[in-house]
Amino acid sequence: MSDDVSAFGIGSPESIEALQAIADLMYVHQVMPKPSQMSTIPSEDTALLTKRIAMSISGQWSLQVLGKAMTDKKLNLGIGVLPKFKTPVTTNFGEPVIVFDTERTKKYKAQVEEVYTYIMNPENSIDLIAGGLWMPNEEQWYTDAERIKRWMDNPVHPDEYKTAVIDYGLNHTKQNHSYYWEDMEAFMVINPELDQLWLGKKRAEDIVKNAIIPKLKKDKYLYE
Template sequence: MKKMFSIAVVILLAAVMGCSSNGADSPSSSPAGSSSGDKVELTFSFWGDNIEKESYTKLIESYNKAHPNVTIKPMYIPDDYNTKLNALAASNTLPDIAKMNAGQIFPWAKSNRFLDITPVHESNQVGKKLDYVAFKDSAGKTIGYSSNNEIIIMYYNKDIFDEANIPYPPANAANAWTWEQFVDTAKKLTKDKNGKHPGEPGFDPANITTYGVNMTRNYTTIQPFLLSNGGGLVTSSDKKLLLDTPESIEALQRIADLSNVDMVMPKPAQSSTLPSADAALLTKKVAMVIDGQWSLQVLGKAMAEQGLKLGTAVLPKMQQAVTINTGSAIEIMATENSKKHLKEAQEFYAFVMDPQNIFPLIETGLAMPNEEKWFTDPDLIKKWVDNPYHPKEYKESVVDYGLKNVQQQAGFYWEDDVKAQTIILPALDQLWLGKKTAEDVVKNDIMPKLKQELGM
């Protein structure tokens, strides 16, 4: 699934927090029982492409069939999800259970939009979740769990490596490339129309036919490299800003240098003209792509149906081998209907949070399980890994990596994360364009505004 850190949630936050909340009290005051044995109707909202829509629709149909006294009504919102959910809140017509973008979770929890899901997890209605998929507020209370677990990894076209007689990127985190090894390999894979590589006499950066690597320089994909270098955005414990540390600044500059100095990655304007990741790898316009697990949905299909010789690898490291997790949560909304039928709402929540029940999304490469046992039980691992949509390196580069080398991105514990994005991302554009250094952007453009806006 694509990340949907919508700026709309920031713009409309005041409206959300100020409008009626379907009579919602604080989550702790919600009743623990259900109504009667009458027919119960609950609404579940979600987004996604056609595959995800079909998977959730079938899941709901199977649930309704197995629970004749309950009808779950799907509310599919394919685009502008944050904005439309805000509008539903303003009109007092929120769904009873909803997928929630990471950017919405903290502000909506603060305005008591969610019922407490702790009783469901403490009652063993759901399996033990991976620690890193929990969203926790400033007091350390869990306010949600990522339903579709995903991490950032590296994809590559094996044909390009074979033609250049270069070993594949490491699948095991213990053997992760150093940053220097990564850049050196990317230079060997980057070539212009005359077959020359960066650093060679006569190399033409204006006519590159194959780039060594590409990545979207967004808020999510930069974070594993900040963490890998010993930096980050903010500490998880006391929320101390880390973006202005030497380690964070160095990591940002190294990412920018891939385009502006090393010439192994497209500049922002060039990236916009490249095809999607699957087409870029298939047509050999790019050798390696750094992206999220969700991209395997299209890349795995290209491998299974179009002959792409796809490989997966761990990210290159600066100081330590680290990736981050991403994902959205599912919440029981504090509507009058969900409070009246709390037992049924909790039962469906538990059902839809079970990896077994959303297995079609896992099997086709869109998501990863959010429960620990799916990363440790050999039979369960085999079930979700052994299929035509997962490269043979997947067990090491994703399953093992996803169990042992994941740190949370800031949006899982930093309540000011969405506000910070609106300051950080526009400023970084000057770095990616090569107009300013990372130190200049961070110290002069970002930090003063962060401290002022966040009162830090």
């Protein structure tokens, strides 16, 4: 999606190139498990410890288990950024915490605000953050040295976490469009078609140009 959510770019040469490059990791370079092989791979920490895999692309939550494996089972774990095509970019994603505007919340406005303020304050979940499960939700916890130390100075965070996650995230994060893109139903069209790519049955250009885009236009999900 474009930054102003006015254009959907899956048909661009860059998107097609990126999709095909991911599939090529499986079927050309053979360095990534195929869908049929995924069921035989054990849990992430076990797979790394037994050398079934050398790298895993995952979220912050994985660090809680992997960090424990570092201290308890001597897992030699490092963290790095993903390869880029032209521009370095990453994304963040989490569950939005909201309060519905109802008569009941209006009646108990003070209590609702107190609870909401409490659960959104990183100070009140610092153990989960320092333990690797969560990340702070306020920018000052990524820029203030003392705050960074409070949650990163923990064995579950490898030494390069500061540059690979905190600094990289501050400089190269793009907000996930699913927070404010209304036509999420479009993925009911996109994902089944992309399955043909992940299964190695069709190429990205064929799927995007001859299946996905025509269906999106037909269902009015494609912005012009």
